[in-house]
Amino acid sequence: MRMPPLPADSIHARACKLKCEKILTRPNGIVVRDSALKQQIRQQAETQPMVEEADVLLVFCATDRTDFVMPCGQYGYVVDMSLATGFALLEAAEQGLDTCIICAFREDAVKDLLHVPASARVVSMVALGYGADNSPRKAKKNMEEIVSYDRF
Numbered sequence: 658m659r660m661p662p663l664p665a666d667s668i669h670a671r672a673c674k675l676k677c678e679k680i681l682t683r684p685n686g687i688v689v690r691d692s693a694l695k696q697q698i699r700q701q702a703e704t705q706p707m708v709e710e711a712d713v714l715l716v717f718c719a720t721d722r723t724d725f726v727m728p729c730g731q732y733g734y735v736v737d738m739s740l741a742t743g744f745a746l747l748e749a750a751e752q753g754l755d756t757c758i759i760c761a762f763r764e765d766a767v768k769d770l771l772h773v774p775a776s777a778r779v780v781s782m783v784a785l786g787y788g789a790d791n792s793p794r795k796a797k798k799n800m801e802e803i804v805s806y807d808r809f
Contacts, residue, residue, distance in 0.1 A: 685718045685719075685720045685777065686715060686716060686717055686718065686741075687715075687716040687718065687771055687773075688713055688714075688715060688716075689713060689714040689715075689716060689771070690712075690713050692709075694770065694771075695708060695709050695711070695714055696709050697770050698714065698762070698767055698770055698771075698782075701762050701763040701766040701767050701770070702759055702761060702762040702763075702767075702782075703761045703762065705757075705759055705761065705762075705784075707757045707759070707784040708759055708782070708784055710784070710786075711757070711784035711785055711786045712785060712786030712787065713785050713786065714759075714782055714783070714784055714785070715745055715782060715783040715785055716767070716771060716779060716781075716782045717738045717741055717742050717745075717779070717780050717781045717782070717783075718738075718773055718777045718778065718779050718780065719734035719735075719737065719738050719777060719778045719780055720774075720776075720777045721776075722734060723776070723777070723778050734778060734780065735780060738778075738780035738781060739780070739781065742758060742780070742781045742783060745783055746758065746783065749783070749785055754785055754786065754787065755785075755786060755787065755788035756783050756784065756785050757783070757784040758781060758782075758783055759781065759782040759783065759784060760781050760782075762779075762782065764778070764779050767779050767782075
């Protein structure tokens with residue numbers, strides 16, 4: 658059965674646009690389709706074969722204000738790019754696609770492979786595509802395992 662074309666461009670653009678309306682850090686994204694390039698990136702992503710196996714790889718980069726620290730002590734670009742990544746995951750799920758977030762990678766090597774400027778930061782990547790029909794799914798945790806009320 659032939660699968661419809663992936664809407665990777667629109668997912669990535671929509672996630673960045675939704676996030677851009679309220680943030681300080683301007684996101685930039687790269688949609689990686691080239692198999693050889695995905696293979697090279699996978700070598701920089703520890704033991705995560707889905708980088709290479711995915712139909713496409715979405716790469717989320719922070720391009721400015723990477724030195725801004727929020728009052729809570731967190732770098733603003735990390736929060737902003739995490740939100741943009743989350744929006745992409747939601748949009749992909751809405752369109753019936755499987756995803757896997759990739760955060761364990763050698764940033765400098767990935768930046769070199771993708772010609773990302775030295776001043777920018779690669780924060781996350783998302784493997785995106787149509788999963789195998791028999792692909793195993795992780796069981797979701799019960800709310801009681803992940804949520805506390807009023808105190809930690």
